[in-house]
Structure formats: structure tokens, C-alpha cells
Amino acid sequence: NAGVTQTPKFQVLKTGQSMTLQCAQDMNHNSMYWYRQDPGMGLRLIYYSASEGTTDKGEVPNGYNVSRLNKREFSLRLESAAPSQTSVYFCASSEGAGGNYGYTFGSGTRLTVV
């Protein structure tokens, strides 16, 4: 009954380093999402994948890339980390991209860029 699993849970990067955040879901959901959560702000969509093989930009895509590796996995890559990317990152999945489908969120990755 894992749901959405994110790794790592915590990460500290130096400015300019790169890293990939991993996300996997075991609910056979079609759509997956990456959000960031910053203090005093609502969650903001970085990228999403409506279905396997497709990806689209969200509200704040700059500095990030994504890969929908297969139906289960959706990774988020920071090519050259910046302090402004210090945040908590959440992966989520849903059965479909629109309508009344509920979202299931992972536990988050807390990233600090120094």
C-alpha cells in the first residue's frame, strides 16, 4: 500500500550541482505531477505528465527538466541548482488529468541549495 514514493527525503546541494528527484507510484495512475511548496505560498506546479510518454510545463518550469520513464515513474532533474530552488518538492499522481480525480501526494523531498 505504498502509494507515491519519493526519494531522497532530504538533500543538500551546492550551487551549480545537479541532481534528480525520483518518484514512483504503484496505483496504475495515468497522470503524474511535480510541485514545489515554499513558505507562505500555495503549492505550485512545475511539470506534469498527463499520460505515459507526454510531459508539459506547469507554472514554474524554469531550471527543471522531467522524464516520464514509464507509467510508474516520473523524475525531476535540476541541471544546475540555484539557491532559489531551495524548497520542498512533492510528487503526485492521479487516475486522469482532469475532472474530479483525486490526487495522491508523496511525502516530499526537502532540498536545500547553498
Next chain:
Amino acid sequence: KNQVEQSPQSLIILEGKNCTLQCNYTVSPFSNLRWYKQDTGRGPVSLTIMTFSENTKSNGRYTATLDADTKQSSLHITASQLSDSASYICVVRGTGANNLFFGTGTRLTVIP
């Protein structure tokens, strides 16, 4: 501009008491409204989803109401427990794929 505003920002109540959290939105057109509970260090967990035609929905001690005419929603928590301490996030979906608008949340603390 599509916005979701929640009040209060934070709230402290005694265990066993009731409380009501508010959500006002300007999202249009509107598809549905969701309430999520987010424990510290965890991801949000869905409590309720309401469409335009629903004006109340319950999930245990949580009852959400929706007035689509005034674009207001509330989340009422009955007989609060220490485990209710969390942030409660109101999320409004507009039309189109992935058109979710998140509020900043109300931080609820229940004290013994």
C-alpha cells in the same frame, strides 16, 4: 486573476472543541473544490472533493460546505483531537487539464 484565499492563517483550539476554516476563491470557471490535510513533514492528503452541485460533504469529523454563488467554502472540524493538528489546504480546480489553484493553508494546532 484566479486566487484562493484562506482564513485564518493559523488557529489554536482546545482539544474537544469545534472549529471552522474558511476558503474564498475567484477561480472561474469552476470545476470542483478540494480540502486537503497536510501533517508536518508529509504530503497533503485528500479530505473531500465537491463539485458545483454539492453544497456539503462529510468525512468523519470533517464537514465541508460550498456556496458556489458566493465562491466560499468552509471546513468544519467537530470534537477536535490532537491528531487534527496540521495545515488544511483549500484547492480549487478550474476547467482544463491540471488547472488547480492552491490556497496557502490554515495551520491548526490542537492543544490538550
